[in-house]
Amino acid sequence: MSGFSIERDIVSYVAIGDSFTEGMSDPYPDSTAVPTGRYRGWADRLAEHMADHIGEVRYANLAVRGKLIRQIVAEQLPRAIELRPDLVTICAGGNDIIRPGSDPDQVAEIFEGAIGRLRETGADVLIFTGFDTGFQPVMRRFRGKIATYNMHLRGIADRYGCQVVDLWSMKIFADRQAWDADRLHLSPEGHRRLALRVAEVLGLPADEDWNAPWPALPPMAWHVARQQDLHWAREFLVPWIGRRLTGRSSGDGIRPKRPNLERLR
Template sequence: MSGFDIRQDTLSYVAVGDSFTEGLDDPYPDSGTTARGHYRGWADRLAHHLTDHVSEVRYANLAVRGKLIRQIVADQVPQAVELRPDLVSICAGGNDIIRPGTDPDTVARLFADAVRRLRATGATVLIYTGVDTGFQPVMRRLRGKIATYNMHVRGIADTYECPVVDLWNMDVLRDHRAWSWDRLHLSAEGHRRLALRTCEVLGVPVQDDWNAPWPEEEPKPWRSARQEDLYWAREFLVPWIGRRLTGRSSGDGLGPKRPELERLR
């Protein structure tokens, strides 16, 4: 396993991926908006946790929403290699896996190439598995496909000696409160817990517990739950299908929110 040592004076960290790493739907509390550039997310939170232990942390987030694995490998990986950071996180392939007809074996080969190139720089490369979607009525049909991809991801991690954050076995993510209204992106609390879990994997001391039980919640009436399902289908699922049919992406025309390594204040 590639070692990661928090005991250093300076540290550079680059995050690579799609909307999951960009930080949707976790707006900065003082932004007053969820406009582009105001999302935080687990990677930003992780970078700030690192500043509690390292005098100087330089951080870049190259992730862009909607990107497929080929786009991430072609665009973000060369940028990350050029920046030559100490730590790289890569969570990629999810947008491919949820599309009909995609082959997890093919996606995994592209992912392996990305990891190989990142590890060649000497960086610690932190890898994320896919989430177990069995608790979601619509997404549960993808469970087998995600599991297949996860087996590849774990094999790639073993080959290139990479630490792994296993989202599949994070039971706290099987609660609806860990997810935003679109049921695809983490909520602010979901991002907070994932950042804490990532710190645990890296051996970065934190005070809070990512696995703390959720507060008790009253059961939701059947009618209310169905109304939420209809709202989700109208506001998210239908537009998503429309973008797939027309070849559009939510990330078209957008660049990364933190394209350069910048010191965190």
């Protein structure tokens, strides 16, 4: 990355993307300070971590669940450019890649256009590869497309001087403890570990190891695993297919949780 430094007195940070960056499945505890039902996620955790080590952090999170890459570029990118932050994190294209008939080459072309516009502002940009889904029975069918997209992302990062968080190589995410029951979004502990990894990539000190071994879980009986598979299909897969068939999105009517750069603490 060309110039991000934790030695700055003031840092402005904007996160854009979909549910991954909004923080789905990592809810804040109910409180009067945070609206009930708002998600925290790795990006909020990262901003909080930055505030522990930098004099002043101003943070905006424009990510909205369910958004496709064209929607992110149309709805979030102009606002991110308008805010002129020092740092932008962007993870986009995942929802496109897992749709039947999508072309990772075309998705990458749109992504590259967005990166070019962000870098023209002088902002440092950090991007994410896709996860290795080989451990998930249903999602592993997209593994080849994700790998192709990841190769494009690495090339884009090289061309534009972006830092990369390589989710594919983070084997801790092959454990079910890293994931929520929907098998699509990280668990709170998964988000916490990812925030530590992003902080590490940015050069921020961290007191804990994101790659620490997971606590051992007892073996799962075959019939219990199948029951969980059936529950997952009924509660999450069928509704997801229903939204695809009807043209609906989980993000319909959802607004960004932090649309403005606001000081933390």
